[in-house]
Amino acid sequence: MARRDHFHVLIVCSQQSGMQAACRVFEHQTDSKFERVHTDLPYSLCLCRKWNGLPLTIAMVAQVKSGGTETMKLVADLANYFTVGMIAMTGICAGEEDKYNEIEYGTVVVANRTTTESGGLEKADSKFESHARYKEVDKQILPAINELVAVKGSLSMDCIPSQSYRPSPRYVKELLLKSVLDSGGIKMEDLVATIESKLPGIEILALNEVLDKIMNDSKPWISTEDKLLKATDEGKVYANDQSSFPCGDHDVIAAVSASIGSVLTEVNNLDKEMETLKQRMEDRDIKAIDREAHFFMEQATDSFSPGLPIVMKGISDYGTEPSKLSYYRVHAASTSAAFLRHFVAQKNFLISK
Structure with missing residues (x-):
């Protein structure tokens, strides 16, 4: 042919x-x-x-x-x-998050x-x-x-068009948890508004999707109490264990050869x-x-x-x-x-x- x-x-x-x-x-x-x-x-x-x-x-x-x-x-x-x-x-x-190997x-x-x-x-x-x-x-x-992978930080996140860029799930989860911890208890609509102000352009559906995941996880970070969202003991432990919390996303794309x-x-x-x-x-x-x-x-x-x-x-x-x-x-x-x-x-x- x-x-x-x-x-x-x-x-x-x-x-x-x-x-x-x-x-x-x-x-x-x-x-x-x-x-x-x-x-x-x-x-x-x-x-x-x-x-x-x-x-x-x-x-x-x-x-x-x-x-x-x-x-x-x-x-x-x-x-x-x-x-x-x-x-x-x-x-x-799918892959394992491994902070030691970045x-x-x-x-x-x-x-x-x-x-x-x-x-x-x-x-x-x-x-x-x-x-x-x-x-x-x-x-x-x-x-x-191997040469390109070895040069860390050479590929800026700017090479992704804005309509395709999304903050990482880890960062969104940490921002949600931080806002709940700082408030001591917060209404759902107020929490969403707070995160929208910190992450301009993020869709409400995305925030609701992430929030639903961390509230329904086997070890949830956030729970509902007296019609307010409050941090669980698991969420408090996570926040205290981080060297930087919340930790923002990198402005470069990481790559590994494996x-x-x-x-x-x-x-x-x-x-x-x-x-x-x-x-x-x-x-x-x-x-x-x-x-x-x-x-x-x-x-x-x-x-x-x-x-x-x-x-x-x-x-x-x-x-x-x-x-x-x-x-x-x-x-x-x-x-x-x-x-x-x-x-x-x-x-x-x-x-x-």
Whole structure:
């Protein structure tokens, strides 16, 4: 089959919202525009030629459905029509917050390796015999990834357009708790108004979503007493234990080079399951879990050789229901797209023509 087009960079997103976020990031502070192309194909494909004045053709596509199987189908089908210099996946993932390693919500995990479990066996002694599959990032681009990740603070939050920026869930939770503690007891509407004044532009729905999470958590920080919101003992302990409270968000995007593990179904208790997943996938360097990364790397390597495959995803939650906040997902998808844009701008000489 004759190829229709060649893309220097093809970005694959598991969700339409992720592609929209990536599009806004790549258009931000440029005169570049992405337009819908190849409209006869059964998925949304957008394209920009000479992106940001560079001799680069960049395309983006979104899966119709999320998940590893759908990723493999889409990537295999794209290879029937297009050739690429680099094929990348951006979007969101679940991950552990780890202040010692400077990992929190919004941090970008750039995959130096992807992995997935592959038919492990439960042995008679109740121990698990792991079987796993791996894909290492191409050796041509690994040094460039590590170089960019190592330069802390080089990627300003300004590279995310204002309509996609969101304050982190941790910061919003701490502001809510601080306001309740300072008041000794506050009405819901007064609390929301207080936080709106501190975070101009934040949606009321987002505040209500975060407040609902911390009031209904297994160890809530805030509870209702005599029609007022008051801090619980758990909330008071948290506030007293912090070296800085509330601690504002960083004005730069953080990134780490690590493994991303992929599972077939969503993990709803990552805080309890991460160690087991690392064991079953035989990889202690896993910093993020998603449903697509490894399946993307496998299929992209097979279908687009010699096009370089790469994955980077922003941590949007902890993989547990209490941590999942819809308002923050666009921001996390945007941080991963911003790091990819940074990589393309700085290291485009690595992308084959």
